Amino acid sequence: MSTNTLDAARLRTELAGSLVLPGDPGWDEARQAWQLAVDQRPDAVVVATTTDDVIATVNAARAAGLRVAAQSTGHNAAPLGSLAGTVLLRTSGMTGISVDPTAATVRVGAGLLWGDVTAAVAPHGLTGLAGTAADVGVVGYTLGGGLSWLGRAHGLAANHVISADVVTADGVLRHVSADSEPELFWAIRGGGGSFAVVAALEISLVPVPELHGGTLFFPLERAAQVLEAWREWTALVPREITSVGRLLRFPPVPEIPEPVRGQSFAVVEVVSLLGGTATDELLAPLRDLGPVLDTVHPTTPVELATIHMDPPGPAPAVGDGFLLTDLTAEALDTFLSVTGPDADFPLLSTEIRHLGGALAPDESTGGAVSGFEARYALFTAALTPDEASVKATHVVLDRLRDALRAWTAPVSYLNFAERRGGAPFADETTLQRLRQVKDRYDPADVIRGNHHVEPHSR
Template sequence: MVPEPAPLAPSPAEVLRGLCGGAVHLPGDPAYDESRLPWNLQAESYPAAVAYPAFPPEVSTVLRAAASAGLKVAPQGTGHGAPPLSGHLDDAVLLRTSAMTELRIDAERRTARVGAGVLWGDVVERAGRVNLAALHTSGPSVGVVGSSLGGGLSWYGRRHGLQCSALTAVELVLADGTFVRATDEVDSDLLWAARGGGGGFGVVTALEFDLLPVSTVYAGMLAWDWTHAQRVLTEWGAWAAEAPEAVTSVARLLQAPDEPWLPADVRGRKFVMIDVVVLAGSDAATRMVAPLRALRPEIDTLDVRSAASVAHLQIDPVAPTAVYANSVLVGGLPERAVEALVATAGEGSGSDLLFVELRQLGGALSRPAPRAGALDRMDGSFLVLCVGMDQGAGWSAVRQDALRVTRALQPWATGAEYLLMADADVDEQRGWPASSWQRLVDIRAAADPHGLFLSPHPA
């Protein structure tokens, strides 16, 4: 007789079953595959368990159970930045914070309090009702907590700095299950780490931050056929270097797919685009953008609009999508850098990247923030972001297209990394100045002495 196979040993994650009111899913459970999927569908991970706590005490229970089972923990909100964790979650609990949806706007104090599952689109809409604005990202489906912990580039950054510098309090659960509310007066090291430290020191359950008294802006898009890329980007780079801090702009080379989420006059075409937001009235803003309009764009949507509408200014996908992103910080954009960019991502390059984007930095983004934090400024004048989708050639081809761009721009690179926009393997400590990195390592070690939490960018 053939002996029966020995029964499989129970998974260590079984100790989590039944926690969070039953919102824990293990491999083989009916809801497991859906629960593990992040926003960025390019990331492929199979965690030992997926847990959805709704309150800090449930977070504490999950952390203690995971530690007792010898499992790691990876907190995650939307999963926009999930690719670096691919392949690292087999012995980890994916702790999804999307059920923590508290959102309060204090119009008098001009502050917001948000739970770890809140998206920027919700904050922008609610704040806009009382003529306030946040230092929000360009994507309304991006989570507030994840982007704030990593820095947070916004349309108002050149005047007001990084979103992480607006943080006034952070609530989190440490590795031992202890709940902490950190401010500049109490547990200030943890608030310092939350201001751009990227995570790895606890599960953030809520943030509080300042809002801006902004109700309207002058904003919109200018677009040309991408055959004009060399001329337009060269002129834009020179203009951006001298632009007032009231201006924040983003240029991009876009190869638009024929998809319904795109405007009809954009679908299936190839453009060089410039998105602009100006914190000024119509007359002053018109004078500021006049040099760009002198380049005679085919599309011009610049106008006075509500600050809340700026969350939808860029034409990026909102629904979960499989994308690959990588970036490089450059100290300037001289004509030779533009030539290198166009040669690797523009007409005739053979690149299939969805877009290559150049985010204008400088201004308050280049100065130390009034509130100290792990990341209080950006080391560069422009952030060049490459984003691609698998259009049939495979992800390796997408990565190679992005790598050609970032390598071509190395002569102008600062050597720093903006980790929120890096899906590739990177040296994590390049995300911070050397002095900040060592302090961040020490804070993480004190808050998580046994290494329960996975780094957002595992080595």
């Protein structure tokens, strides 16, 4: 298909936002994903600013025999694959926000970033279940589940969605909630973006307790000692503690802060919802190991986005991840045999996140994915400035996945799965139910998600 089939002149008259076609000024900027390693080439890009723009785009694409892929920032864009025959619907201009501090809720437009939301609700003593980076879009992150620094205490972000305004493949704006079209409401909470284009979400917030957070840095050569101590420590900490065991190999580039630039570390990142005394007591076994740098301190929800040291903007990066049913001593040894200081492992970051607590599936009865049958989540990433480095990174990622196969969960976490062909993000019963929702609302498969759920007719 080509843009010749799209009634571009008519669509432009219906949009408050803009339509950008190949060859137009701003085309490359409009189609660019956050992951600069992904070269997105849709048939057209619509930069929406209103819900009516979304409706007009869906109707125009459907009439032209094209599909629609909604995208705010373009994190985790790679699994979309080819965008031939697709209108890329950029929602980044839909940035409305309304906070109700009495009800402890926030309504956000589809283009809002977590950093914007966190800053807006913080003065009310509230926060949402944001991820580790401030520039991640609220909607895409939440549709994929949403794994937060506060997740072990409060569960997945998807479980905190109260309602959503969505546009389905027939161009109809629907308000979905537990009481209104509950099956579609169920599907979008953890099932991804295959079922409708989300125009806005209403989300419940949580009160902000006394927060502590930061990182313990150790030389990479001590990775085995540090991560083994962290592994044993995670079996003892309460759900108010969320932590990450991580290996970092920082390149010598100006974008990396001076204290760590060009160096390699084994680190433990920690966020605690407990008071200072209780946090210090729990951290004592790790601090007794003698970190070369200890940044754990009283912090705020806004500052939480700095702990993980994610890139502050779009980057040429490739990553992938999967869930681990457990992290035994043998599993950790295997992990380090591939990633540790004695291994030829050139990737920037490899992390293992502690799950459990309110992230366990029996803790919540939310949407399609409301928890994980896994105790840890693994994610690793590399800077990939060219296609050769992308391919080389995939080889290394495959080697790590193969080594840990005995401990890999049968399902993945949608937001950490940045390639196709891995484990499904839900069990077969859930996937069948999701396909039934797709059959009902989008039998012609107009709406595309980055981890796509097809109708039974496809």
